[in-house]
Every structure is written in C-alpha cells, then in structure tokens.
Amino acid sequence: MDRHTSPPPAPSVLSAPLRPRPAPPSAADLAILAELERKVLWLASWTIHNANHLRPSTDGLKVGGHQASSASLAAIMSALYFHVLRPEDRVAVKPHASPIFHAIQYLFGRQTRERLEHFRGFKGAQSYPSRTKDADDVDFSTGSVGLGVAQTLFASLAQDYVHAHGLAGDRPKGRMIALVGDAELDEGNVFEALLEGWKHEVRNTWWIIDYNRQSLDGVVREGLYERFTGIFEAMGWQVVVLKYGTLQQAAFAEPGGAALKSWIDTCPNAEYSALTFQGGAAWRKRLMDDLGDQGEVSALIARRSDAELSALMTNLGGHDIAALIAAFDAIDHDRPVAFLCYTVKGFGLPLAGHKDNHAGLMTPAQMEALRAAMGVGEGREWEPFEGLKRPAGELAAFLDRVPFAQGGPRRFTDPALAVPALAPPPNPVISTQAGFGLILQDLAKGESPLSDRIVTTSPDVTVSTNLGPWVNRRGLFAHAALADVFKRERIPSTFAWEFSPKGQHVELGIAEMNLFLTLSAFGLSHSLFGARLVPVGTLYDPFICRGLDALNYACYQDARFILVATPSGITLAPEGGAHQSISTPLIGMAQDGLAAFEPAFVDELAVLMEFAFDYVQRDGEGAGDERNWLRDETGGSIYFRLSTRPLEQPKRVLTEAQKRGIVDGAYWLREPGPNCEVVVAVQGAVTPEAIAAVALIAEDRRDVGLLAVTSADRLNAGWTAAARARERGFAGATSHVERLLEPLPRHCGIVSVIDGHPATLGWLGAVAGHRLRALGVEHFGQTGTLADLYAHYGLDTAAIVAAAQAISPGRPLRHLKAV
Known part of the structure; x- marks a missing residue:
C-alpha cells in the first residue's frame, strides 16, 4: 500500500511479542463493509435530521448534531468496529461522531430505535458519547475536546499497572484507541499527556486523527500534518499517514498519474475543500487549467466522467475501507501509533468540503436527495439493512461474527474491598x-x-x-x-x-x-x-x-x-x-x-x-x-x-454520634443551650480562632454554641435534598443541618468562619431563618504571618467576636476591644 509511515521505534526489552497479523478481508467482506459504511452514514445523518426537522419542537431551539463532522469518520469507524476491534479494545470516540457511534451500535443490536429517535432529547442517545448517560456501552465519555483523547493514554497506563500487579486474570491487554478531530490537537492537555506517556513508556495506544483540515471556524493552516508527525515521532510514536485511497493509488499508477499526485500534494487545503464542495465539473476545470495539454495526465482526466472524477479526487485514505484496514492490520507491535487519516468533512453528503459545514444541517430537500441515492424507502428509514445491495441475512450473519461483538459484556465488576479501622496518630x-x-x-x-x-x-x-x-x-x-x-x-x-x-x-x-x-x-x-x-x-x-x-x-x-x-x-x-x-x-x-x-x-x-x-x-x-x-x-x-x-488535638474518644456527624458534615464541638444567642460555625484550619472567640463571647452571651463543620458540601446537599423530598410529599424529611439548627431560638445569630470564600457557609442562615455574618476570604492573599493575615482578612478571634456583636447586638461584648 502506498502510504507514508515512519518506522516504528526500535523494540525494547519492555515490548510485548509481535501481534499476529489478522487475515486480510476477502473481496466479499470488503463489499459488505462498504455497504455497512453507507448504512452507518445514512443512519447517523437521518438521526440528526429527525431530531432537527421531524421531531416536534416545544422550545424552538436548534437541536444540532454535526452531520458533517460525523460523516468524516464513517469509514474509519466502520473499519474499526466491523473488522479491527477486539472485545478487549477500548475506544474514545470523537465527540461530534456520536451519531456514527450510535448508528454502529444500533446495527449490533446494542442501541434502540427509540433512543435514536430521541437523539439529543430527554433520555435519548446523548449529544456526545457518555459512559453514564448512554445505554450502548460507551468506553470513555467525550465532549470536552481533547480529554477523551488523553484519557486513552492514561487508561493504557492503568491497564499496564493492572497486568504488572497480576490483577488481570486471563484477560488479554486491549488497545486504547482515540478517534481524534484534527482541531482537538490544538488542546494543550493532549501534548501534556504525550510527554507523560513518553515518561511512562505507554503502549497499546492508538490515536486515529480525522485530518479533515477543517475546524469550527474554517480551514486549518497549511503543513500542519508535518508538525503533528514531528511531535509524535519525537515522543516515540510510530506515525502512519493515510493520504491516498485505493482509487487514487490506482490512478497514480496510470500514465500521467505522477503529475496528478504532485498536484494533489501541493494543492492548498482551502482550495481542496472548495473544489470538493463544488463537485466534478469544478474539479475538471481546475485540473485542466493547471494540468491540461500535458498528454497523459489530460487523458487520465478525460477518461473519467464528472462523477468519477469527483469520486477519485475525494478518495482520500481516511475514506477507503481497504486502505484503512490494511494500515490498521499492519501494526504488529504494542508501541503507540498515530494514524493521520486524510478525510473530507461531510464526506458523502452535499455539505462535503464547505468551510461552514461544522454545525450545518442538510435541508429537507437535500435529505430527500440522499434518501434517493441511498435507496431508502419512505417509512423505512430506521430499517437496519434498507437500501443495501447485499441480502439482509448475509449482512446479519457478518455482524454476528464480527470480532468486536464476541466475548459478552465489556463492563466488568470487582468486589468491594474491606476497609480496616483507621486510627488517628497520637501526636498532640x-x-x-x-x-x-x-x-x-x-x-x-x-x-x-x-x-x-x-x-x-x-x-x-x-x-x-x-x-x-x-x-x-x-x-x-x-x-x-x-x-x-x-x-x-x-x-x-x-x-x-x-x-x-x-x-x-x-x-x-x-x-x-x-x-x-x-x-x-x-x-x-x-x-x-x-x-x-x-x-x-x-x-x-x-x-x-x-x-x-x-x-x-x-x-x-x-x-x-x-x-x-x-x-x-x-x-x-x-x-x-x-x-x-x-x-x-x-x-x-x-x-x-x-x-x-x-x-x-x-x-x-x-x-x-x-x-x-x-x-x-x-x-x-x-x-x-x-x-x-x-x-x-x-x-x-x-x-x-x-x-x-x-x-x-482534642483529647477525646469520639462517640458514634460524633462520627456520624463528622461524616454527615457537622457536629457540635460546644452544644448550644436553650437560650443560645450566638453560634459560631467553623470549617477547617481557623478552628482555634473560633474556639478562642466562643470562650470570650460566652462571657457576655448565653448558651453560646460552636458548630464544627467538616463538610459544607454534604450539609448543603442534604438540606436541598430534604427540601425536594418534602416537595414530593415526604412531609417528615429532615436533613442533618436542619436537625442541628432546629433547637436554636429565632433570635440566635450565626457567625460562619472559613479560610476560603465566605459563601461556602453563608447559606446556613437560610436553613432556619437566623441572622448570619459570613467571614472568609474574597481577595488574593498576602504574604505574612498567620496573625498578620487572619487579622487583615477578618478571620482572627477579634473579627469573630466583632461579628458576633453585629448579629447579636444586645449588650456590648466586654472583650470586643480587648481582643
């Protein structure tokens, strides 16, 4: 196969034995794979169309779905899921290829028509692949660009750790694969991960780059692939560049083919995209203007109709099932590989190549034209094998024997480990x-x-x-x-x-x-x-x-x-x-x-x-x-x-009630009395200042309490959850913080203190309607001693006493000025 590839890094003592190369697919299997690719493209496009044009809209908002960004990965993902992947392999799917993923799972019987019909709707297939929200066995959530890519590298490290520690049983190592949009490689976390991967000698990692040379706002800069190649090779990765499909490779072998190849290699990205969108006649005019009257190459162009010429010029490596499978199957080692796959954004759709197609949607008329081209009958849009040329039984049998579909569930479990009792160190x-x-x-x-x-x-x-x-x-x-x-x-x-x-x-x-x-x-x-x-x-x-x-x-x-x-x-x-x-x-x-x-x-x-x-x-x-x-x-x-x-440290043995309070978010370090006038609620390192302040306040205020907050998060979560429960009819639902504050009289004030933003505890006054003064830090810190900074930011004992005076005015606190 004519493709650029850098040699794999030299084997090291850490390398696993060579992987056996799978048998190449037969001509019949390649024909089936091409049919399935067409069906995947249709289902993904129809899913998005249905969500935006056919499903009733109650809010008038555009649903979206990225038809063009999905289309550029139809062939790559079909080659992977229908031939290359094994059950132990894990894939992070490019966020905008979610519809392609769901379409493939639908053909496997792992996704439902109902969820596809509710794509981007409530309880439907998710906008971006989600481990926790989708029902069709997503390996890695994606959506925040670049993170799913880098996640595969660290998953490979985790897999190595599990095997090195003898915890994997008889499960083989799988490949951690990321399907990467080329614009995702602008994300800095990707390159931070690459460097970390080099340090830890990660293996079994493939990044397959959808190099469609378009981003959200336009066409990417010229020559970017050379930069990508250099970076990956510097980090010890093998780089495989799939630029030409089998049609192009065959054309290059014809008389005049070398001149055509040279023209393709030097054509600017923006020009190639524009010509792709314009189609066969535009290709012919441009090629004849640039290469005409050169005998053999002119004849090469003339031998093809406009449709054939367009098919030739857009037959890039990332859209050619045979070329893709040959490249994937050629990897016989466990070292990391980056596949740079040239593609066309929107390939196979009327949006192909247009620089504005990222979030574009096909019009109903364009969708009808695609339906006719795909041979899909009206009312049969969701039928798995509708419009395909191979018998349905043959296609179903092929899917049943796909390697990825073998092996049962791919989500594992492992029993929970017993937790021993943990004792605090005795340091005073x-x-x-x-x-x-x-x-x-x-x-x-x-x-x-x-x-x-x-x-x-x-x-x-x-x-x-x-x-x-x-x-x-x-x-x-x-x-x-x-x-x-x-x-x-x-x-x-x-x-x-x-x-x-x-x-x-x-x-x-x-x-x-x-x-x-x-x-x-x-x-x-x-x-x-x-x-x-x-x-x-x-x-x-x-x-x-x-x-x-x-x-x-x-x-x-x-x-x-x-x-x-x-x-x-x-x-x-x-x-x-x-x-x-x-x-x-x-x-x-x-x-x-x-x-x-x-x-x-x-x-x-x-x-x-x-x-x-x-x-x-x-x-x-x-x-x-x-x-x-x-x-x-x-x-x-x-x-x-x-x-x-x-x-x-306090000299105490915690009671079970105190332990429950610590876990639930708070407990009384000093229990308030029945006529409590002030409570100080403190979280974290400023507790000594709160203890000292309460001792002073208690000399002038009755029944003062000190609430030790261990988790504002859990106190607040329990409070809001109990409120929701009461609204649903659970009249007796009471949260931990409500039980803690319920005995306080209404005239009692609360001073909250934390070395952090005061809003962390500022909501406590709303629990039972008490006045509250929230102390904390709102501005960038200074250098200095603790005494300096606590006084400057109002976290010291004096500030707490002053806040207590403000929310419990009554008689003046005698120690207010003294402290």
Missing part, C-alpha cells in the same frame, strides 16, 4: 496534612487487601503533600526495576525512590490535567479491566483550578478516586496569593460526583478517610438513607481540603 499537635501522611503510612505497613489496591499519584509534589512515607514502603510504579541511586551510593536521604512493576505510586510531572486524567483512568479500572484500584491523588489546593476541566470530566465518567488537596487557604501564609486558595471550597460544593470535606482535627480525618475508602467503592445500589438524605448508596469520589497548620 499535628496538621491534617501530616495526619493524612501518617494514616496512609499505617496502611502501607499492613497487608490488607485495601492497602494492596491503593495506588497513589501526584504531579511532582509527592514529598510536599506527605506521600513520602507511603512511597518509601510501597515504591514507584515503572515497567522495569530501577534502583534509587542515592541509596545505592549510600548517600543519606529521607526518601527511597525505587521503581518496579510492583510499585504503587505513579509519579507525574507538573501538569494537573494529567493528574485528574490519571485518577479518572485508574478510578475506572474495575469497570474497564475487571480489577478494582483505589487511586489517591495529591496536589496543592489552589492548583485544582488548573485541572478543573479534567476533574469535572473524571466525575462525569463516574470514576472513583480520593483527591487530597493541601496546603490550602491563606493559612499557607508566607507563600502569598499565588499559592493560597479561595474558591476551592465552592468547587467542592458545586462539583457533581465529588463529596468535599475539610476537617480541622486528625481524629475527624481518620473517620473521614475510613468513610472515603468505602464510599469510593459503592456501586449505586441499595436503598437511600433517609437519615441524611444524601445519595450515599451511589458512592462517588472524595475531595479532602487539608492544611499544613499544626493544631493542638
């Missing part, structure tokens, strides 16, 4: 960050099934987030053993960095997007590879915002992980505003699929970590708990916002 003064490291170290010392399945990861802040002791005991993951040079040379060092296939820490570079994609991939290991892992990732709290898109993506996929973000707030005083977080508590509250906690004391943290290791393994089954009205039975991921500030 300690920070929650240090406590986290010590609790994890205790787990590392043991041999519980849970500790063997924990895998930690961090973007180059492993030591500074207290993961060092865990790594010392459990090691770093790599495909080959690598000793710690400092240890070998007997140079004193606190940490031993020894790499091996049995290591349980994945060290990442400084790229938070990669951290969250790693957590997402490892957090889906039970479903993708049948082996449950419990990923724990650490980073600096303010840098959550750097990877927020990938964090949202991980939660949307229902990946399960524990995120430990530390240090946090202006409490990291000397570091200044660049390292001090403000908005992250609000992110924890707003992010679906993520339960956020911010404990002040290490015994609270131990309770919460024990809860977290169980919570991330829950499968969504079981009755809802009306005690707190949270969806705890569904499980999810966990976010701990921790601090480096050492606090004096």
